[in-house]
Amino acid sequence: xxxxxxxxxxxxxxxxxxxxxxxxxxxxxxxxxxxxxxxxxxxxxxxxxxxxxxxxxxxxxxxxxxxxxxxxxxxxxxxxxxxxxxxxxxxxxxxxxxxxxxxxxxxxxxxxxxxxxxxxxxxxxxxxxxxxxxxxxxxxxxxxxxxxxxxxxxxxxxxxxxxxxxxxxxxxxxxxxxxxxxxxxxxxxxxxxxxxxxxxxxxxxxxxxxxxxxxxxxxxxxxxxxxxxxxxxxxxxxxxxxxxxxxxxxxxxxxxxxxxxxxxxxxxxxxxxxxxxxxxxxxxxxxxxxxxxxxxxxxxxxxxxxxxxxxxx
Amino acid sequence: xxxxxxxxxxxxxxxxxxxxxxxxxxxxxxxxxxxxxxxxxxxxxxxxxxxxxxxxxxxxxxxxxxxxxxxxxxxxxxxxxxxxxxxxxxxxxxxxxxxxxxxxxxxxxxxxxxxxxxxxxxxxxxxxxxxxxxxxxxxxxxxxxxxxxxxxxxxxxxxxxxxxxxxxxxxxxxxxxxxxxxxxxxxxxxxxxxxxxxxxxxxxxxxxxxxxxxxxxxxxxxxxxxxxxxxxxxxxxxxxxxxxxxxxxxxxxxxxxxxxxxxxxxxxxxxxxxxxxxxxxxxxxxxxxxxxxxxxxxxxxxxxxxxxxxxxx
Numbered sequence: 001x002x003x004x005x006x007x008x009x010x011x012x013x014x015x016x017x018x019x020x021x022x023x024x025x026x027x028x029x030x031x032x033x034x035x036x037x038x039x040x041x042x043x044x045x046x047x048x049x050x051x052x053x054x055x056x057x058x059x060x061x062x063x064x065x066x067x068x069x070x071x072x073x074x075x076x077x078x079x080x081x082x083x084x085x086x087x088x089x090x091x092x093x094x095x096x097x098x099x100x101x102x103x104x105x106x107x108x109x110x111x112x113x114x115x116x117x118x119x120x121x122x123x124x125x126x127x128x129x130x131x132x133x134x135x136x137x138x139x140x141x142x143x144x145x146x147x148x149x150x151x152x153x154x155x156x157x158x159x160x161x162x163x164x165x166x167x168x169x170x171x172x173x174x175x176x177x178x179x180x181x182x183x184x185x186x187x188x189x190x191x192x193x194x195x196x197x198x199x200x201x202x203x204x205x206x207x208x209x210x211x212x213x214x215x216x217x218x219x220x221x222x223x224x225x226x227x228x229x230x231x232x233x234x235x236x237x238x239x240x241x242x243x244x245x246x247x248x249x250x251x252x253x254x255x256x257x258x259x260x261x262x263x264x265x266x267x268x269x270x271x272x273x274x275x276x277x278x279x280x281x282x283x284x285x286x287x288x289x290x291x292x293x294x295x296x297x298x299x300x301x302x303x304x305x306x307x308x309x310x311x312x313x
Numbered sequence: 314x315x316x317x318x319x320x321x322x323x324x325x326x327x328x329x330x331x332x333x334x335x336x337x338x339x340x341x342x343x344x345x346x347x348x349x350x351x352x353x354x355x356x357x358x359x360x361x362x363x364x365x366x367x368x369x370x371x372x373x374x375x376x377x378x379x380x381x382x383x384x385x386x387x388x389x390x391x392x393x394x395x396x397x398x399x400x401x402x403x404x405x406x407x408x409x410x411x412x413x414x415x416x417x418x419x420x421x422x423x424x425x426x427x428x429x430x431x432x433x434x435x436x437x438x439x440x441x442x443x444x445x446x447x448x449x450x451x452x453x454x455x456x457x458x459x460x461x462x463x464x465x466x467x468x469x470x471x472x473x474x475x476x477x478x479x480x481x482x483x484x485x486x487x488x489x490x491x492x493x494x495x496x497x498x499x500x501x502x503x504x505x506x507x508x509x510x511x512x513x514x515x516x517x518x519x520x521x522x523x524x525x526x527x528x529x530x531x532x533x534x535x536x537x538x539x540x541x542x543x544x545x546x547x548x549x550x551x552x553x554x555x556x557x558x559x560x561x562x563x564x565x566x567x568x569x570x571x572x573x574x575x576x577x578x579x580x581x582x583x584x585x586x587x588x589x590x591x592x593x594x595x596x597x598x599x600x601x602x603x604x605x606x607x608x609x610x611x612x613x614x615x616x617x618x619x620x621x622x623x624x625x626x
Binding site: 104 | 359360361386389390392393394395397401402411414415417420421424439
């Protein structure tokens with residue numbers, strides 16, 4: 001069975017995960033890739049339901065993403081935001097004008113009773129994306145960070161408004177116990193030939209996906225390659241607050257700590273050549289150049305990771 | 314008592330009325346002018362509460378209005394609208410990006426339980442407007458047009474999407490029986506020294522204001538000048554569908570028909586010099602150059618109208 005005939009599921013958060021998903025999307029034919037996306041960063045803002053990770057993945061696969069940021073829409077304007085400030089609003093969360101169309105259509109559909117899965121399908125199809133992007137659940141889950149300086153903060157407040165400066169004491173996913181794996185995600189996992197874990201923050205972006213009741217069991221239900229890609233190189237995160245947060249939660253900032261976190265879930269681990277020499281009990285490992293600077297890098301890394309994952313068969 | 318010490322109330326719809334209100338705003342000191350605005354054209358669109366006439370008045374008095382259109386914000390972008398179209402939406406209603414800030418803040422406040430009066434006060438204050446802009450009511454009223462070709466249409470669908478081309482058979486104001494004059498409007502009317510009727514479409518823009526239960530009684534409660542400005546010159550409307558609509562409703566398209574419509578409500582009528590020679594029973598009349606091409610024209614016309622109205626005292 002050729003690589004192109006495999007059913008691939010990849011679990012991701014935002015920017016880094018979106019890059020790997022984009023690489024996979026360019027290798028796999030339509031219908032063969034399902035991307036399960038963290039939605040615990042989602043929040044309500046000005047009455048709009050905003051799903052940062054879903055949007056990042058969608059804009060990346062749709063060819064719309066702002067390449068310098070890795071999120072948002074290339075060339076987007078911020079005229080509404082400026083007008084909000086004219087009304088005295090702080091405008092701490094960058095709502096792009098083109099981006100607003102996504103928030104508006106999504107919110108309206110959700111308020112009409114559509115599931116987030118259905119809305120996302122509709123939006124991605126309209127953008128010509130042939131692969132399936134699924135929220136981790138249709139329930140509303142909210143990452144809450146207990147900080148030393150400011151008590152409990154909503155994720156976006158911590159991450160965007162406070163520029164991830166407060167010190168994290170603990171993380172919880174509000175509403176997770178009432179969440180469920182959607183039928184669409186159940187189907188994708190039941191027919192998966194390989195499951196990948198994107199280079200997203202395990203504690204912030206992958207943890208909520210794993211915490212959806214029933215998700216872990218479905219990931220582990222069958223014998224198949226389950227391979228994670230480390231977002232940590234040396235003692236640094238490729239992007240974002242991962243390194244700072246990991247240290248604050250009293251873990252080592254290392255690829256090893258990432259692999260340890262995934263113990264019991266993965267059977268394969270890919271990390272950067274710079275960290276070569278890692279041994280993890282019961283888990284196959286390999287090293288690649290894991291930094292995705294260019295679009296070509298994504299395709300190469302996704303291909304290598306997929307081929308390596310499938311070597312186990 | 315000088316003109317500047319008078320309490321002035323003006324009833325208006327959108328563009329034409331906003332121009333007269335703007336003229337008055339430049340003559341009268343803060344706190345002396347109350348503008349009661351038609352809200353029967355308001356509608357829900359993409360989950361947002363949009364109040365076209367309130368916004369036109371607010372943007373005009375706030376110095377933000379697009380001068381070529383008479384509505385919307387000068388220099389506004391339409392990037393969200395373009396993005397909506399990318400998702401397959403028709404985008405028939407022009408939602409400007411800056412304009413969106415107004416819709417978003419208003420909708421959020423209304424959904425939280427604030428009155429439209431309170432929201433409008435907050436927004437106008439933030440824009441530095443020292444005069445009071447009041448919705449005709451805090452209830453939701455919706456102008457419905459029964460058309461020959463397409464049955465009943467919502468006002469904005471008729472006006473914007475269908476470019477006021479369908480033939481009108483009748484007009485009704487859905488929800489008007491449950492509407493009430495707000496306390497703020499009651500207070501303004503109770504302390505008014507003069508009440509003006511802007512050059513707005515009487516059948517579409519002023520009619521719903523007059524139809525708010527209790528409004529007519531409050532307008533007529535005391536002896537004071539109540540002076541209307543005709544939006545019809547010759548047999549043409551200065552702007553918009555007034556002439557077409559008046560003809561379809563089987564009225565004459567003339568300043569006379571406007572004055573007849575206001576019979577029993579006004580005691581003074583101002584119309585254009587081009588129509589000189591009008592006689593209306595029981596109503597004082599005068600003619601001015603009523604076309605407001607420039608900002609200066611607005612100030613001149615507002616001043617003349619106000620002085621003439623107060624001559625009755």
